Amino acid sequence: MKWRPGRRSLLTKLYIAMGMVALPLLLLHPLYVLPAVRAQLHADRVRTLRSVVETAYGVLELYQAKVTAGELSRAQAQAAAAQQLQELRYGKTEYFWVNDMSPRLVMHPHLPAMLGQDLTAYRDARGKAVFVDIVQLAKTQGEGAIAYAATRPGSKEPIPKESYVKLFAPWGWVLGTGVYVEDIEKEMAVMEQRLMVTVGAVLLLVAGVGWVFSRRVVRPVRMLSEAAKRVAAGDLNVTVPMDKEDEVGQLGHAFNTMVTGLRDTVQGIAAVADSTVAHADRIRRSSEVLAMITRQRSEQMKLVAESVQEMSRGMSQGAQQALLTAQAAESNGRVAAEGNEAVERSSRKIGELVQMVHRAAQMVARLQASSEVVGQMLQLIEDITTETNILAINTAIEAARAGESGKGFSVVAAEVRKLAERSRDVVSQIGHLLKQNQEETTAAAAQMRQGTLKVEEGVRLSTATGDALERIVSGAREIQSRVSTLASEGTRQSSSGQSLAHRIHSLSASAEDAVTGVEQITQSVLELHAQAQHLWTLAARFSPAEARTPLAPPSQDA
Template sequence: MKWRPGHRSLLTKLYIAIGLVALPLLLLHPLYVLPAVRAQLREDRVRTLRSTVETAYGVMEAYEAKVTTGELSREQAQRQAARMLQDLRYGKVEYFWVNDLSTRLVMHPYLPAMVGQDMTGYRDARGKAVFVDIVQLVQAQGEGDIAYAATRPGSREPIPKESYVKLFAPWGWILGTGVYVEDIDKEMAVMEERLMVTVGAVLLLVVGVGAVFSRRVVKPLRVLSEVAKRVAAGDLSVRVSVDKEDEVGQLGHAFNTMVTGLRETVQGIASVAVSTVANADRIRRSADVLSMGTRQRSEQMQMVADAVQEMSQGISQGAQLATLTAQAAENNGRVASEGNEAVERASRKISELVQMVHRAAQMVARLQASSEVVGQMLQLIEDISTETNILAINTAIEAARAGESGKGFGVVAAEVRKLAERSRDVVQQIDHLLKQNQEETTAAALQMRQGTLKVEEGVRLSTATADALERIVSGAQEIQARVGHLASEGTRQSSSGQALAKRIHTISASAADAVSGMEQIAQSVQDLHTQAQHLWTLAARFSPSEAQQPIVPPTTDA
């Protein structure tokens, strides 16, 4: 497995942070702090040397004032000033020297043999012409600091030295003094030792703070991490023992509250999922029965439509025969017997028509009763859809409360809510179709009743015609009129039969649409059943507490 920085422990990250803080301090110490301190010490020494030279410079000014007042001659003043400067000391061993602009050594307490000599050829241990550089410095600036190598009195080893020189113009003398850099190195060594001790103490303190942090923070967090892994594995009976009330303790209380709420949510979801599966099974079985019954009603309505169509054709044929009979009666009354036979056939047809109309009326009544049953089932499906939608909303709320652990339940809740909305939409469509079907069925029943009355009237007319045929000899014209009237009524009956057939076809098509809608409801219920099973499977992933028995979903037939 490839190592990644995110896999480091919190304690490791803490020590890394400590190292990142300490590393700049350790690097800053030799690269910036010590050089800056050394430079500051050198500047302080230069300022001290300048102040010291200014003090000794006042001696020469005092003797120059005596020359100006005539109290001393210049030679006397120079001798007394050189003697006083030669005896001056500071820092126990530090001294002053004097040379002139021609590099001649005027006074030096540790080089008396060289006093009066030209120092142009004098070189330090590094080959630097010290007095020549001093003369050039004061001629250019009047005063300033200069570095060179010199030997400490009583020692032969040359060491670096910082000096400050200043020109006393009235006499042409250059007054100077200096300190050895070795003293600065000693101070730097002492300061560096103190800084190292300070940095070490800070590091030890930080390490101690890290150890305390590990005991008080990292260890409880590790325990909380292990418990969280058990919860992620499905164990909702765990709890975190909290013995502090700091931020870590508050986190433990919040974790325990979250696990308790998650356990209650999972148990509620499992219970609701089981109930949803059972309800979906009942709805599916009822929808299958209703769909089968509706399909049978549709087939019966199709048969009624075919019978009515056949009846309409028979009525039309009867009307044609009645017309032919009227024409034959006008020309020859002897065909009255044939007309009588035609009337008898029409009467039988009309009787059959009456029976078919009665059967159609019974079918329409049964279709109306089935429509009422469908409406009740649709109301039941709509109520279940509403309860499922409320369940999805409650599940989404509990999932939102659970935070990251409840994201999966939020997704399931959204899917259940979508399914409930789809079921409600399908129920509304089927309810609309059912109402339309009921209206058309009612209209068809009314038409059937009217058709029955007209057929019964036709029977009566047929009977009257048969009576009239017996008196055909005496009233041929009356027979012609009645036969014409019979033909007209047959035409109207044929038109009514055709209209009734069209309406029955429409009712049959509506019943077919209802069958299709019921099949969609059955499919939606099957989807709801599958989603509820999946929801229960997700809930069953978390083991219940010891006092709570697991909920087993009912097994359903495929």
Template sequence: MKLRIRARINLIGVAAGIGLLVLLGLSLMKLSAVMHEDIAVGTRHAVESAHGVLAHYETLERNGTMSRADAQKAALTTLSAMRYGDNDYFWVNDMQPRMLMHPMKPELDGTDLTARTDADGKAMFVQMVDIVRKNGAGFLQYNWTKPGATAAVPKLSYVKGFAPWGWLVGSGVYIDTISDAVWAAGVSLGLLALLVAAIVLLCGWRIGRSITVPVETVTARMRSLADGDTDTAIPGLDRGDEVGEMSAALTVFRDAAVVARGLELEQQRVVAQIGDALSQLAESDLTPRLDGFPSAYAAIERDFNQAVERLSTALAAVRASSDAIGSGASAITQASDDLSHRTEQQAASLEETAAAIQEITTTVRETADGTARANVAVAETRAEAKASGDIVRQAVDAMGGIERASAEISEIITVIDGIAFQTNLLALNAGVEAARAGEAGKGFAVVASEVRALAQRSADAARDVKARITVSATQVDRGVALVGDTGRALDRIVERVEEISTLVATIAVSASHQSSGLQQINIAVGEMDSTTQQNAAMVVENNAAARALSGKAGDLLGLVERFRLAEATRGRGYGGLRALAA
């Protein structure tokens, strides 16, 4: 929130007035609370005194001095005559509730109070009984009509139960007097607060005016100084407060503004002269120089003149360099043409070499493939020879088995021949015995003769088989010897095949290495060919760049010729450029 100083000072007075009003309200609330507390304490003490009267007569009843009826009657009579405060009284009712004694409204005596309500419909006597039953005693506020009045007003009552007789004694105070007293106090205190607030606002207004009027005057002078008024006097210099200090500071600002105006005029002259020189520079004229600047701008004058001088020297050097660049570019172009021709010849030679090496590589690769296939065939032959050797060895073993079987058969035949011989002897003996037996042994002699003939045939057959087996054994021995020779020959063949396989494998590995080496050579030659082609392309590009450089050098020379240089810088050339770089 943006407020002026005067409004802020007046706001202090308004805040003070509001504070007084708030304090007034809090004071009145506190006063009302204190008065309510005093009335409540006084009412409770009065009811406790009345309760003491009932206790006194109940004691007389217990002592036998009075009967209950007499004691209760005397107690009611005493309480009906008792007064305190502003003619305040007591009443008594039982817990039904039923009114037993009301000094101000005797018409209520003996009536049922259950349906009795105040102006707001509150059944206050029923609530009083509830308070006594719950707490034994307590306060209750309700509206009740004052004696001699028609309108009900707020009333605060205190009730307390008397258990021996089942009674309830109470008394109340009309609290509208509290509101009247608080209102009267509020009016008097409000008037006092308004008076104090008015005084505070008046003092704030006077103090604010005494501050804001000089401040506004100095502020107006500040605005005029900002608009360029350096002749009008500064107000408030004779004051000894903060406003006087502001005026003194404003005087310093005015003096600084006067000095700044002089400096501005001087700066405008310097800027105008620099502007003229820059205009000539924009027209490619490098002859203008600055002269006659004030001491504050001497550095600008010196730096500008040196910059123009160095620029002139640099342009002169650029002009000389442009000539040299043009000559060098022409030489580079001629050399690039020669290099391009030689590079093309070398590329053609490399291309032919690459083709020849490619053919050799293909031939060596085919030789390596044939050697590899021969190696595979030799390996298969070696495997087959080894397998044949194994078969021959198995055949030798089989021949040995046949030889052993022939020997065993010869032994069996020998046994059979022996058996035939023994059978023949037995048949002969049987024939002798049959002959001795005569006629009785003729049949047996025939059998013996047949057995002998059978034994003879068996012996002949055995000798024939033995002879054949002997011949077979001889042939088997020759077969075993031949198969053994065959196995040894196959073993020698396998050894030679293995030597051949080793040689062929060595040849295959060498051919593979030669193929790989030739492949690498082919790749290297291909890369050389590609590099040579790239070099040829780069030579062409360099040639084009040299021609472009020559053209750009001519353009640069044309641009430099547009500048107008001082006569002293025209012949400096490269020496001036070196000095500029240094």
């Protein structure tokens, strides 16, 4: 599997960072620090040798002053100075030597056999003409450091040596002293050991700091990580104990506050979802009842329309009979008996028509009452829709407060609000249809009242016709006139009945549209119930286990 830096733990990253800090120190130790210390130690040793040579040089100056003062001869002064320098020691074993510019060895405490000998051909173990180089250095610079190989007293193995020489011009002597490089190496080893101890102590200190950091920072961060995983799994009863007030402690307190707020938000969303489901069920039941009542009223209006059509046909037949009666009265008064029977039949038909008109008026009155009930139910649905829309807005606000964790709730809230707006639109359409139905029902009721008046007038005319038949001989023309009037009124009543039947058919069609609209509301409410159920399911994921009681599905009863 390909390694990715983001998968390392915080503690591992910390140790890597400390390692990156310690690595330059470890690299600088052999590559820079030790060479720099070695060079500094060499420079210090050269300065020390120079200082020592300067001290011994004072001995030569002292005896030269005695020569100048006449206290000693030059030979006596040189012998006394050589003797004193031969006995002079520093660092327990380090010594001085003197050679002249020939070069000849004037004084050396460890090479008495070579005193006075010409050292031009003298070579060290590496073939270097040491004293020739010393004389050349003294001639050109007067003093300076020189390196060569020499044997330590008591040893036969030549080792590197650092020396410092200075020309004493009055006598032509070159005063010198030196130290063996292995002494410098020993000091360097001690210094290196001390540096290693220091570096080790620093590394131990860094490790200790990392351990303390892991105790005070990494462990609380791990606790926060575990708590966040539990929250992601749905446990909102998590509390991270924090006894510090530093940045990590503030992070822990902020996390606890966030979990508490998220728990309250989720509980509020669950309550809203539960309430929305309950309201959706009430809306669905109300819409089903409304659909059933509207369907029944539609069927009743169909029956009323059929009754009105039957009444119209009866009135048309009555008008035809009245015309025949008028013709018979005009052609022959002797058929008055037949006219009387026709009038009686007309009276019976008119009586039946009166009963039909009364029944139709009662049905129209019931239809008006039902329309008012439907209006009240539509108002109830609109109020519930408004409340649902408000609940959806509140849910969206709470989801926005929840941030990234509430994005799913925001989407569900938007869908719920869309369903509420669809329900409001459908309710508006049904209200418009209901208003149109009420107007047409009112018009039909007015027509029914007018028809009732006309029918009652026909009854009076029929009664008058019966009286006229008793005076058939003397009032035939009057009977003819009244029967003609009755026929005209019957024709108009038949036309009014046809118009009323047409309007009732329109009301029936509008009622069917209302039934369709209510069914659409029912479907929208079912969708709203499903969305609320889904919202509750999302909220229940973060609710305590004992509070995760599933919502009841929508009932299918009427």
